[in-house]
Amino acid sequence: MIIDIPPKLRGNSKDPLNALGMSFVGKIETLIPFIEKSEIENVLFVSSTSVYGDDNSIVTEETEPHPETESGNQLLHTEQLLQSNTNFKTTILRFGGLIGEDRHPVHFLAGRTNIENPNAPINLIHQEDCIGIILEILRYALNDKSVWGEIFNGVAPYHPSRKEYYTQKAVELNLALPEFNYQLPTFGKIVLSSKVEKVLGYSFTKTHL
Secondary structure (H helix, E strand, C coil), X not given: CEECCCCCCCXXXXXXXXXXXXXXXXXXXXXXXXXXXXXXXXXXXXXEHHXXXXXXXEECCCCCCCCCCHHHHHHHHHHHHHHCCCCCEEEEEEECEEEECCECCHHHHCCCCCECCCCCECCEEEHHHHHHHHHHHHHHHHCXXXXXXXXXXXXXXXXXXXXXHHHHHHHHCCCCCCCECCCCCCCCEEECCHHHHHHCCCCCCCCCC
């Protein structure tokens, strides 16, 4: 079973369960008894690198998570909830910021001013690699090379600064340039995905996003 559901914690979410006051963790808690009663033995939970803190460090799967947002906190709690269940095995896949053919974060930043953390490195991944990593995990399972119960990061090995990257993309797409705030200290992290490459043997197809 693959669980890939955005937390949707923002106030403008149209999710009716949010209106009932149910947290993301609560939604997964509601789902778990149905998994237990089914024949499902393995779960792949798509999480996020937001479970790691922005302390200007290099992050691997061995790094202890310290989420700084409500979304990150609920994702981490959900990870722990699923992996602690002994009725099935759960692998966690923590993706970076998503880029796709019709989705690029520069569109949210174009023309904005006073953007924080200009020197923080980017941690992004293309949709093609998201799908590729998921398929590689399933391929391993089909070949009896189980990676269930593991944690993987999914971030392209490309980490220019936010200012460098988003300014370049805005120029390429003929968008208004974002303006960054250098008055405050920069906080960020570099998320490594070497375990995906070493354990799964996966090679990223989109390294320059």
